[in-house]
Amino acid sequence: MASHRARRRVPPTTIRRLSAYFRVLSEQERQNAAAISSERLSELTGFTAAQVRRDLAYFGSFGKRGVGYAVTTLRGQLASILGIDRRWRVGLVGVGNLGKALLFYRGFADQGFEFVAAFDIDPAKIGTTLGALEVQPISNLAASAPGDRVDIVLVAVPADAAQSVVDGAVAAGVRAILNFAPVQLRVPPDVRLSNVDLSMEVEYLTYSLTT
Amino acid sequence: MASHRARRRVPPTTIRRLSAYFRVLSEQERQNAAAISSERLSELTGFTAAQVRRDLAYFGSFGKRGVGYAVTTLRGQLASILGIDRRWRVGLVGVGNLGKALLFYRGFADQGFEFVAAFDIDPAKIGTTLGALEVQPISNLAASAPGDRVDIVLVAVPADAAQSVVDGAVAAGVRAILNFAPVQLRVPPDVRLSNVDLSMEVEYLTYSLTT
Numbered sequence: 001m002a003s004h005r006a007r008r009r010v011p012p013t014t015i016r017r018l019s020a021y022f023r024v025l026s027e028q029e030r031q032n033a034a035a036i037s038s039e040r041l042s043e044l045t046g047f048t049a050a051q052v053r054r055d056l057a058y059f060g061s062f063g064k065r066g067v068g069y070a071v072t073t074l075r076g077q078l079a080s081i082l083g084i085d086r087r088w089r090v091g092l093v094g095v096g097n098l099g100k101a102l103l104f105y106r107g108f109a110d111q112g113f114e115f116v117a118a119f120d121i122d123p124a125k126i127g128t129t130l131g132a133l134e135v136q137p138i139s140n141l142a143a144s145a146p147g148d149r150v151d152i153v154l155v156a157v158p159a160d161a162a163q164s165v166v167d168g169a170v171a172a173g174v175r176a177i178l179n180f181a182p183v184q185l186r187v188p189p190d191v192r193l194s195n196v197d198l199s200m201e202v203e204y205l206t207y208s209l210t211t
Numbered sequence: 212m213a214s215h216r217a218r219r220r221v222p223p224t225t226i227r228r229l230s231a232y233f234r235v236l237s238e239q240e241r242q243n244a245a246a247i248s249s250e251r252l253s254e255l256t257g258f259t260a261a262q263v264r265r266d267l268a269y270f271g272s273f274g275k276r277g278v279g280y281a282v283t284t285l286r287g288q289l290a291s292i293l294g295i296d297r298r299w300r301v302g303l304v305g306v307g308n309l310g311k312a313l314l315f316y317r318g319f320a321d322q323g324f325e326f327v328a329a330f331d332i333d334p335a336k337i338g339t340t341l342g343a344l345e346v347q348p349i350s351n352l353a354a355s356a357p358g359d360r361v362d363i364v365l366v367a368v369p370a371d372a373a374q375s376v377v378d379g380a381v382a383a384g385v386r387a388i389l390n391f392a393p394v395q396l397r398v399p400p401d402v403r404l405s406n407v408d409l410s411m412e413v414e415y416l417t418y419s420l421t422t
Contacts, residue, residue, distance in 0.1 A: 012415055013224055015414065015415050015418050016411060016415065018414075018418075019408075019410075019411040019414045019415075020411070022414075023395070044395070080421075081418065081421075082414045082417060082418050082421075083414070083417035083418050083420055083421035084414060084417055088417060096312075097308060097311040097312035097314075097315055098312035098316065100308040100312070101307070101308035101309035101311070101312040102409070103308075104308055105309065105393075105409055105410070106369070106370065106393065107393035107408065107409060107410035108409070108410055108413065110393075110410070111410055111413065111414070111417075112417075113413065151420070152416065152417075152420075158317070159317065176416060176420050178412070178413060178416050182316075182317065182318035182321075184234070184255070192416060192419050192420060194412065194413075194415055194416040194419075196409065196412045197230075197318065198313070198316055198318055198319070198407065199230075199316070199318035199319055199321070199322055200227060200230040200231070201389070201405065201407045202319065202322065202324065202389060202405075203226065203229075203230045203233075203293045203294070203295060203322070204223055204226050204227065204230075204405055205363065205387060205389050205403060205405040206293060206294035206295055206299060206322075206323075206363075207226050207229075207292065207293050207294050208403050208405075209294055209362070209363075209387050209403060210291075210292075210293075210294035
């Protein structure tokens with residue numbers, strides 16, 4: 001396997017392709033397929049077979065000529081690389097429409113995301129129940145006991161509230177943030193921040209519609 | 212400007228960077244900045260200044276040495292390239308939590324997305340009102356008059372319902388689909404399909420947390 005240093009240099013586009021391979025392998029496993037060729041992975045993901053081989057070789061996985069990749073083994077390797085072979089304790093901040101959509105999004109549960117807490121600033125929402133969670137005041141994020149700590153905070157608040165939420169989460173010791181608010185956020189260098197800007201996803205479609 | 216053929220070959224990662232530049236330029240325009248350097252665009256987006264210059268030169272925009280790029284002009288060019296300098300008539304299919312989140316997501320309204328119709332299959336939801344829209348039975352998508360046609364359909368239904376929704380939309384003449392269901396969909400070659408897989412966004416974060 002590549003060293004930690006080498007893995008740090010993997011570009012985001014490669015990781016996205018690994019995610020796509022992982023989905024295909026999960027589906028193949030459900031269908032009890034033992035092996036899959038790079039050509040078939042290419043067909044099912046839309047990336048070229050050469051790209052598939054290059055990506056997987058990068059992480060030390062090589063298919064056998066005429067046989068392909070062992071589905072279960074490769075799926076397990078990718079799960080480990082992607083960090084989804086374990087449980088992640090997730091805290092949700094903001095239980096509006098977007099927050100609720102994220103809380104009940106099936107894809108998250110499938111990959112080890114366990115929502116352990118939900119927070120909001122709105123007194124009308126605090127104390128209400130969402131699934132198995134009672135919505136807590138946001139001040140509880142900082143006050144939670146070490147055993148209740150969250151690994152990742154999902155930010156689903158309006159853009160103008162997001163920075164103060166993030167500042168509070170960072171002060172409470174959170175070191176990984178997934179931001180859905182359409183705004184650029186600042187975090188200290190030791191905090192991992194990923195942004196999901198839904199309108200940027202849309203722009204790739206509108207771009208392609210104008211060409 | 213590049214020809215249509217040349218624009219077709221632009222990789223998705225470049226378009227995502229253009230989206231990021233566009234956001235920075237919009238913010239600069241709000242602050243009445245007349246010009247911005249590639250170095251400042253680099254600082255505000257996290258891409259290198261060389262990458263910024265390469266991306267913008269690709270689309271025919273060149274900053275002036277010592278002055279930089281004209282903010283309003285470049286913002287307008289990017290809006291045009293990204294196809295967000297016009298209105299897009301958008302139909303939403305599925306008004307669960309995710310659908311509602313998308314309908315009220317502020318980022319969409321800012322970029323010319325106009326929701327003109329909302330559809331669902333659930334009799335309990337049909338006839339209810341969301342914002343200015345009355346939820347219609349999904350069969351209305353095919354029946355809508357040419358003047359009511361939608362440019363883009365947003366699919367926000369459960370994974371196992373998504374393919375039949377897409378098939379119906381395609382049969383109704385829709386040629387652009389933005390899919391939020393965590394499933395690979397099949398469309399004819401003349402239909403544009405973009406997938407937003409929220410769990411793939413998460414995997415980049417969990418990957419980075421394990422390195």
